[in-house]
Each structure stands twice: as structure tokens, then as C-alpha cells.
């Protein structure tokens with residue numbers, strides 16, 4: 001779905017690009033010739049990625065290291081993006097928490113809302129204005145297979161992803177006439193640092209960030225919800241066949257076992 005018009009001198013902004021799915025997306029977009037604005041908190045990891053990409057591809061890279069829950073970081077991202085031909089925004093930064101709601105620190109849980117929801121809403125609002133200036137542009141949001149029902153033992157994380165799923169579905173229609181394609185990505189379990197950061201065990205069927213990023217590239221330009229790769233599709237679609245209360249029950253069993 002990517003055309004030459006998308007890539008020639010156009011820019012992609014990716015949050016959460018020092019690791020995991022965001023990093024793989026950055027590599028894929030660099031291969032296609034996009035210039036990149038990269039964000040995550042770790043400037044060291046981002047600089048390593050910049051050096052690696054620049055040794056393989058002839059593109060421009062800007063690094064904005066910082067926490068996206070801080071308004072200053074978001075202001076810097078918007079300022080850089082506004083001066084460029086921004087065609088693609090991938091808001092991959094996010095984290096999860098497993099454990100019972102009343103046993104997890106409230107400050108950390110509120111920060112999860114700030115990172116997974118508040119920052120995404122603010123960046124979508126402000127970068128959306130930049131994307132609207134193009135004939136065609138892409139916004140990629142991250143939901144999850146846990147975002148289609150409650151998930152006991154990861155209740156708030158699931159709620160943040162439910163929020164993104166619902167928000168994205170609404171925007172897909174609202175922004176149709178603005179030619180912003182909104183791809184909502186709903187991965188199943190993916191082998192990245194995500195599990196370790198969430199304090200969870202991830203066994204059984206697990207996908208890779210490369211497969212997720214490849215699937216995103218193949219569907220860029222479409223306004224759909226994407227279960228990326230076999231594992232996400234298999235788990236996502238088989239769960240959706242079940243009534244919501246059964247899905248919540250299953251999620252509770254899975255998440256309880258995942259608590260380290």
C-alpha cells in the first residue's frame with residue numbers, strides 16, 4: 001500500500017522506537033526510504049539505532065529522547081514534525097502492568113494512563129493537524145487483544161488498550177475525509193521487553209516484533225483493526241467468537257498465571 005509519493009522525502013515519527021515493535025517499524029521504514037523522527041526515553045539506545053540505520057540507509061534521522069508523559073517531550077515532537085513533510089505517525093510507546101489493581105502502586109498505574117492514553121490523545125490531536133496538510137497520511141495506534149474485554153489481573157492495562165481501540169475506531173470514520181488512514185494494531189503476546197517491564201511471564205504462543213512490524217508495513221494505508229501475524233490473528237479472532245463475559249473469564253485465567 002505504500003507508494004513512492006509516501007516515501008520520497010516524507011517523514012515518519014515513531015514513539016517507543018528504542019525497543020521492540022517500534023524499533024522494528026523504524027528499521028522497516030528506513031528500508032523504504034522514510035526520514036525518521038525517533039522517540040523513547042533512552043537516548044543511548046536511540047543513538048545506537050541511528051548509527052546503525054545511517055550505516056545502512058541514506059535517510060535523515062532526528063532523535064527526540066524523552067518521556068512522552070511529559071508535555072515538554074510532546075512539544076518537542078510536535079515542533080520537529082510541524083517543520084517537515086510528515087506522512088506517518090506510529091505511536092508505539094506504551095507499557096503494561098500485571099497484578100491486582102489494589103496491589104499495584106497507584107502512581108505507576110496513573111502514569112500508565114498518561115503514557116498509554118493521555119500522551120496518545122495529545123499527540124494524535126496535534127500531529128493530526130500536521131498530517132491533515134497532506135493528501136494522504138498514516139496514523140498507527142496500538143491496542144491489544146486484551147483491549148476487547150476486561151482482563152482481571154491486568155485490569156487497568158486492558159482498559160488503556162480498550163480506550164485506544166475505541167478512540168481509534170471513532171477516528172477512522174471522523175477522519176476519513178481528511179485522508180488520514182488509521183491503522184489500529186492489536187497484537188497478541190509478542191516477545192519484546194514488554195513482558196519483563198510489565199512484571200509478567202509470557203509462555204506458550206508468542207509472536208515476534210519483526211512479524212508485527214512487517215504486518216504493519218503491509219497494511220499501512222488502510223483504516224482497519226489489524227491482528228498482526230498468525231499468533232495475534234489466531235488468538236484475537238478465536239476470542240472474538242466468544243461472548244464477552246467468557247472472554248473476560250479466560251483473560252483472567254491467563255493473566256493470573258502470567259503474574260510473576
Ligand SMILES: NC(=O)c1ccc[n+]([C@@H]2O[C@H](COP(=O)([O-])OP(=O)(O)OC[C@H]3O[C@@H](n4cnc5c(N)ncnc54)[C@H](OP(=O)(O)O)[C@@H]3O)[C@@H](O)[C@H]2O)c1
Pocket residue numbers: 015016017018019020021022039040041042043045066067068069091092093094095096115142143144145186187188189190191192193194195197209
Ligand atoms: N509485546 C506485547 O506482547 C504487546 C501486546 C499487545 C500490545 N502491545 C503494545 O505494543 C506497543 C509496543 O510494545 P513493545 O512490545 O514494543 O514494548 P517494549 O519492547 O517494551 O518497547 C516499548 C518502547 O516504548 C518506549 N517507552 C516506554 N515508556 C515510554 C515513555 N514514557 N516515553 C517514551 N517512550 C517510552 C520504550 O523505550 P524507553 O524505555 O527507552 O523509553 C520502548 O522503546 C505498546 O503500546 C504495547 O502496549 C504489546
